[in-house]
Amino acid sequence: KAHIERILHDHFLFRKLTDSQHNVLLDCMQRVEATPGDIVVQQGGEGDCFYVVGNGEFEVLAMQEEDGKEVTKVLHRYTADKLSSFGELALMYNKPLQSSVRAVTNGTLWALKREDFRGILMSEFSNIPSLKLLRSVQLFTRLTVLQLSQLADSLVEVSFADGQVIVDKDDDVSSLYIIQRGHVRLTVAADRLNSDSWDLLSTHGKQVQQSQESGNYVVEIDEGGHFGEWALIGETITFTASSVGDVICSTIAKEKFDLIVGSLPKPSQADSKLKSSLIPKENQHCADDDLPFRRVQLSDLVGGMEGVHICR
Numbered sequence: 001k002a003h004i005e006r007i008l009h010d011h012f013l014f015r016k017l018t019d020s021q022h023n024v025l026l027d028c029m030q031r032v033e034a035t036p037g038d039i040v041v042q043q044g045g046e047g048d049c050f051y052v053v054g055n056g057e058f059e060v061l062a063m064q065e066e067d068g069k070e071v072t073k074v075l076h077r078y079t080a081d082k083l084s085s086f087g088e089l090a091l092m093y094n095k096p097l098q099s100s101v102r103a104v105t106n107g108t109l110w111a112l113k114r115e116d117f118r119g120i121l122m123s124e125f126s127n128i129p130s131l132k133l134l135r136s137v138q139l140f141t142r143l144t145v146l147q148l149s150q151l152a153d154s155l156v157e158v159s160f161a162d163g164q165v166i167v168d169k170d171d172d173v174s175s176l177y178i179i180q181r182g183h184v185r186l187t188v189a190a191d192r193l194n195s196d197s198w199d200l201l202s203t204h205g206k207q208v209q210q211s212q213e214s215g216n217y218v219v220e221i222d223e224g225g226h227f228g229e230w231a232l233i234g235e236t237i238t239f240t241a242s243s244v245g246d247v248i249c250s251t252i253a254k255e256k257f258d259l260i261v262g263s264l265p266k267p268s269q270a271d272s273k274l275k276s277s278l279i280p281k282e283n284q285h286c287a288d289d290d291l292p293f294r295r296v297q298l299s300d301l302v303g304g305m306e307g308v309h310i311c312r
Helices: 002-008 019-028 088-092 114-121 128-135 138-142 145-154 195-202 229-233 254-261 269-277 288-295 298-302
Strands: 030-034 039-041 049-055 057-066 069-079 100-103 107-113 156-160 165-167 175-189 207-210 216-221 240-253
Touching (some): 002 019, 002 049, 049 088, 088 114, 114 145, 138 229, 145 254, 165 175, 175 229
Antiparallel strands (some): 039 100, 057 069, 156 240, 165 240
């Protein structure tokens, strides 16, 4: 962050940002790793990001006419030592790029998307802690920073005493809960847990246990974690949530979420079919103990391979 701040300090695009806007901008910068030969931006293409060079060396290339022929020339080189950045015009205009940028060495870039930059300019960000909480929710990675800011302003804080039931298994869950303080225990009956439900639940808890006595799955979610976001996309999971110690949650209801963001699409049918295709038919009715192994994704099996085709 200190390196990015040095580069942005006197940059004409960011000079008039407020402290709050500046802090949000830093949080919006996304790490991009490059290897030698990688084309970061392509001449003639449409750029939509501003880049800060974290480390490594990058060269600016352009096709130019020479003696009646088009040749590629190196116009400039960017390095972290030079406090280099590029792509600022992409934040302002949607025009074809005049040059390409290619990685010469292994390197790291920090990228800011145009839509996030414009969202930062349009908001005062009066609730940065809540904004950071929302950015931790995987489901919200597709949202713009302006949408996240509006959601942050709509969060409602709720407190629960030790052992209090936050969500009962018979409740119609329609809210996202983000844990600001304390721990929450989710309990799900094994006979109501399928592979999709397991995927949604197990990504949140740092500790997943099965109670042999009751046959229930127990997911422990720590401070900073969240649950219930599946209700925002119309998914249903029957569970009980109870506080472990005193708990404070920030919540937002689906109705409010839909007013700000609109309806988010459910996982595509193709994704569901692909996931189920990785489970042999003879194991479709396997014991609940095998549920964790049904979370295998295609990318886990074929990572790094080329020319892989899915056949019937």
